[in-house]
Amino acid sequence: MKITIHRGANQIGGCITEIATKDANTFIDLGSNLPGSDKTDYSADEVRTMQV
Helix, strand or coil: CEEEEEECCCCCECCEEEEECCCCEEEECCCCECCCCCCCCCCHHHHHCCCC
């Protein structure tokens, strides 16, 4: 099992965490960044193409 924090380790909101095994991967908490954040949100296509 591999756990990857793609975004959000140092912020509130907009976290993207991936839990992956050799057979599957799951993304958790794809919420938006807080209003006024200088971080850009990932598009649905960018999330679908994230590599394990």
